[in-house]
Amino acid sequence: MEEKAICAVDFAFRRIGGKYKGRILWYLHERETLRYGELNKTIKDITTKMLTQTLRELEADQLIVRKVHQVVPPKVEYSLSETGKELIPFITYLNAWGTKQMQKENIAEIGC
Secondary structure, three states, X not given: OOOOOOOHHHHHHHHHOOOOHHHHHHXXXXXXXXXXXXXXXXXXXXXXXXXXXXXXHHHHOOOEEEEEEOOOOOEEEEEEOHHHHHOHHHHHHHHHHHXXXXXXXXXXXXXO
């Protein structure tokens, strides 16, 4: 079944839009590989349910890779896929733009 044609900008924002997706991609870029618990600690304002859902969506969109190590207890690591890595220059630009706009409005930045 062929999907209906959509705007490319809408397509892109459906993949990376939302409160946490950009941050998760950025953290994986900075640290290369993170375990679930590390992501949970890094993103302090996310619930366990939302983190799990967001990671599943990013994996389904082929922006991250989930690697399960067969050890006890199970060890799961996340990293950027090649497609996810292609987004980093754009996220870098958005980060710089956001910083500039926040400075103009005297809004404190927590850092990403």
